[in-house]
Amino acid sequence: MQVNIGGIDRTLRILVGLVLIGLATIGTIGWWGWLGIVPLVTGAIGWCPPYALFGFSTCATKSKA
Incomplete structure (x- = not known):
């Protein structure tokens, strides 16, 4: 995995x-708030x-100078 x-992108996902998880925990939104686990995990590991x-990649490109 690269x-x-x-x-x-990582910061926004986290x-x-x-x-979403917080809102699901306090009952503001339904069960679908637990889907916040997906962006949280992908943001934490840096791989989507x-x-x-x-x-596709949102990482900064490195120059070959």
Whole structure:
């Protein structure tokens, strides 16, 4: 697994995941809030399966200078 999620993307995924899980925990939203586990985990490990499948990456490119 090669990292394919950049810094801003990772931060947003983790924040969205935590907010969804928090809202599901306090009962503000339904069971679907537990789906926040998905962005939380992908943000934490830095790898997104759909990004890998389609060859997409939000990581900064490194120059070969």
